[in-house]
Amino acid sequence: MKEPKTVVCPYCGFGCRLLVDPKTMRVKPHRGEPNRGKLCPKGLHATEFVLSGDRLKRPLKREGSRIRPISWGQAIEEIAGKLLEIRELYGADAVAFIASSKVSNEENYLLQKIARLFGTNNIDNCARLCHEASVHALKMTVGAGAQTNPYEDLERFGVILIWGYNPAETHPVVMDYILKAKRNGAKVIVVDVRETRTMAFADYSLVIRPGTDIALANAMMNVIILEELYDEEFIKTRTFGFSEVRMAVRKYTPEYAEKVTGIPAETIREVARTFALAGSGAIMWGMGLTQHVSGVENVMAVIDLALLLGYIGEKGGLYPMRGQNNVQGAAYMGALSEFLPGYVPLTDERFRKRVAKIWGVEDLPTERGLYLTELWEAIESNDIKALYIVGENPAVSEADFIRVRNALRRLDLLVVQDIFMTRTARYAHYVLPASAFCEKEGSYMNSERRIQWSHKVCEPMGDSKPDWEILTMLGKALGLPGFNYSSVEEITAEYFRLFPLLEERSVDELNVGDGIFLPKKRLHTWEFATPDGKARFIAVEQVQPWERPDYEYPFILTTIRLISHYNTGEMTLRSPSLVRLMGEPRVLINRSDAERLGIHDGDWVEIETRRGKIRMRAKLGRIPSGVVAVPFHFKANKITSPALNKAGTPELKFSAARLRKLRSE
Numbered sequence: 001m002k003e004p005k006t007v008v009c010p011y012c013g014f015g016c017r018l019l020v021d022p023k024t025m026r027v028k029p030h031r032g033e034p035n036r037g038k039l040c041p042k043g044l045h046a047t048e049f050v051l052s053g054d055r056l057k058r059p060l061k062r063e064g065s066r067i068r069p070i071s072w073g074q075a076i077e078e079i080a081g082k083l084l085e086i087r088e089l090y091g092a093d094a095v096a097f098i099a100s101s102k103v104s105n106e107e108n109y110l111l112q113k114i115a116r117l118f119g120t121n122n123i124d125n126c127a128r129l130c131h132e133a134s135v136h137a138l139k140m141t142v143g144a145g146a147q148t149n150p151y152e153d154l155e156r157f158g159v160i161l162i163w164g165y166n167p168a169e170t171h172p173v174v175m176d177y178i179l180k181a182k183r184n185g186a187k188v189i190v191v192d193v194r195e196t197r198t199m200a201f202a203d204y205s206l207v208i209r210p211g212t213d214i215a216l217a218n219a220m221m222n223v224i225i226l227e228e229l230y231d232e233e234f235i236k237t238r239t240f241g242f243s244e245v246r247m248a249v250r251k252y253t254p255e256y257a258e259k260v261t262g263i264p265a266e267t268i269r270e271v272a273r274t275f276a277l278a279g280s281g282a283i284m285w286g287m288g289l290t291q292h293v294s295g296v297e298n299v300m301a302v303i304d305l306a307l308l309l310g311y312i313g314e315k316g317g318l319y320p321m322r323g324q325n326n327v328q329g330a331a332y333m334g335a336l337s338e339f340l341p342g343y344v345p346l347t348d349e350r351f352r353k354r355v356a357k358i359w360g361v362e363d364l365p366t367e368r369g370l371y372l373t374e375l376w377e378a379i380e381s382n383d384i385k386a387l388y389i390v391g392e393n394p395a396v397s398e399a400d401f402i403r404v405r406n407a408l409r410r411l412d413l414l415v416v417q418d419i420f421m422t423r424t425a426r427y428a429h430y431v432l433p434a435s436a437f438c439e440k441e442g443s444y445m446n447s448e449r450r451i452q453w454s455h456k457v458c459e460p461m462g463d464s465k466p467d468w469e470i471l472t473m474l475g476k477a478l479g480l481p482g483f484n485y486s487s488v489e490e491i492t493a494e495y496f497r498l499f500p501l502l503e504e505r506s507v508d509e510l511n512v513g514d515g516i517f518l519p520k521k522r523l524h525t526w527e528f529a530t531p532d533g534k535a536r537f538i539a540v541e542q543v544q545p546w547e548r549p550d551y552e553y554p555f556i557l558t559t560i561r562l563i564s565h566y567n568t569g570e571m572t573l574r575s576p577s578l579v580r581l582m583g584e585p586r587v588l589i590n591r592s593d594a595e596r597l598g599i600h601d602g603d604w605v606e607i608e609t610r611r612g613k614i615r616m617r618a619k620l621g622r623i624p625s626g627v628v629a630v631p632f633h634f635k636a637n638k639i640t641s642p643a644l645n646k647a648g649t650p651e652l653k654f655s656a657a658r659l660r661k662l663r664s665e
């Protein structure tokens with residue numbers, strides 16, 4: 001009898017491990033870390049989409065309006081030939097690559113290797129849409145752009161501050177850790193723009209006006225400084241820049257912050273004291289902080305708050321909770337246009353030469369490539385001629401997606417490597433069928449930087465191939481050095497060699513126990529990852545959103561996630577159990593706003609911004625007056641704001657909008 005195989009969940013970045021029975025494809029939870037015998041509905045039904053009849057089974061080529069099957073040999077030869085021709089005519093920077101937060105470390109590693117050996121840093125992944133603002137803020141303040149502590153630390157902290165993040169729906173299994181912390185006496189504070197499911201477990205629930213997070217964080221610091229509740233010793237010995245922050249937050253009194261945020265001044269005082277007096281604490285955040293034009297500054301503000309109390313390392317942790325199962329790995333493997341693997345800047349000559357040597361070349365390109373969110377303008381201006389996409393669906397996931405779809409139509413060459421004919425694949429000249437997560441071996445890195453091995457359970461469907469095999473064929477056809485891999489473990493061993501902390505370790509270690517933390521389990525315990533070992537406070541001021549509500553567009557539109565759905569819905573919409581669980585997505589509207597507009601629960605409503613209109617049924621519920629929320633998984637990005645912050649993340653959480661009732665239920 002075949003034993004169940006251990007597989008990493010293909011959905012969120014929490015990184016649960018599943019035990020999959022190869023005969024029945026039924027899923028059970030793994031008992032080890034991090035999920036300890038628990039799974040959410042998505043994990044429990046994770047194999048359903050793999051068996052979908054919609055799976056791509058053969059390479060396809062577009063000829064006029066028709067798309068026809070071709071052989072792997074022909075597909076790879078033609079794609080490589082066209083990429084080389086475009087490089088010859090326009091240079092390597094006329095080509096861009098989009099990696100995937102849903103494929104393995106090895107596959108992301110190979111795609112960025114192809115891009116850089118081809119001659120461009122135009123390689124990016126969807127971390128740009130979510131936590132790149134966190135990466136930039138963390139690098140500038142504490143020197144390393146990732147979560148600082150493992151999940152297990154949550155259970156021993158005195159307070160957990162959850163900001164712009166709804167774990168009860170986005171990472172349901174992490175709630176087990178939060179509830180255990182509560183049982184151990186921790187206080188839980190939740191800040192969000194609407195009443196979330198997570199707030200049901202909170203000691204303090206703060207419903208904040210969208211886009212005013214800095215005012216709240218600065219006001220909490222104002223109270224902590226005024227009442228001398230900060231950790232003076234930590235600030236003196238381990239940080240720089242406290243006096244600038246002290247000056248900057250002076251004007252953010254709780255009374256001032258009340259006017260900006262809508263949260264009563266006395267509540268701000270009480271929450272600031274609770275947070276400071278707990279003695280240890282975690283700050284967990286999500287897209288509610290990062291998807292703003294002030295995304296980088298928002299994250300800096302909460303990092304300042306943690307530094308003020310020494311809540312980093314042993315006494316606390318920073319938890320930018322990752323969305324997709326390998327978004328952390330994609331970024332760590334170098335699938336970012338401004339970083340080499342390990343978030344090392346392109347300008348770090350020593351590391352760059354080390355990578356080049358392992359890859360068998362003299363040097364690598366040093367100019368920053370385009371951000372994923374900058375590609376569409378570059379295509380419009382004819383700077384990008386070819387796009388190679390692995391497992392991403394920008395025709396749905398990008399802000400203002402009509403513009404993105406028009407840009408995709410203009411390309412001389414669009415290649416999409418995926419498991420389904422996604423909305424993006426419909427524009428492609430070539431579509432390459434990839435294997436699903438449980439049809440291949442490989443490693444994945446979860447939000448806490450734990451690398452885990454995922455095993456093959458079943459054979460690839462039809463003529464599909466694991467992404468690493470397709471990329472190996474492409475690298476060879478492009479004539480790039482070092483693309484002779486015959487197993488995925490050879491690629492794992494190569495990326496281990498890049499990182500000094502993994503250099504001495506064996507790939508086999510990923511197969512025993514609960515994985516390996518990169519670079520280590522807990523960061524910043526003795527010194528920060530900055531050149532002098534000290535963290536930087538960076539004072540920030542409240543930043544206005546790009547669009548403001550006005551007479552024409554009086555509502556603030558924000559986007560939310562649903563427990564049963566994931567990303568652009570390509571996987572979850574093909575999982576019958578999840579579709580049954582969730583039903584139809586709806587726009588959440590405040591009851592008094594709905595009454596004023598004559599909208600009842602279930603009515604069809606048109607939501608319009610300066611980018612266009614979408615239609616959805618209404619759900620009346622707990623959201624402040626003047627704010628409406630739509631699930632982002634399906635068509636919301638037709639109308640979201642494309643304004644970018646300093647890290648290139650769009651302001652998906654704030655658009656000016658208007659509502660109109662269409663017809664009654």
Ligand code: SF4
Nearest residue numbers: 009011012016040043
């Ligand atoms: Fe998968 Fe995340 Fe659910 Fe765990 S919490 S089962 S990783 S979707």
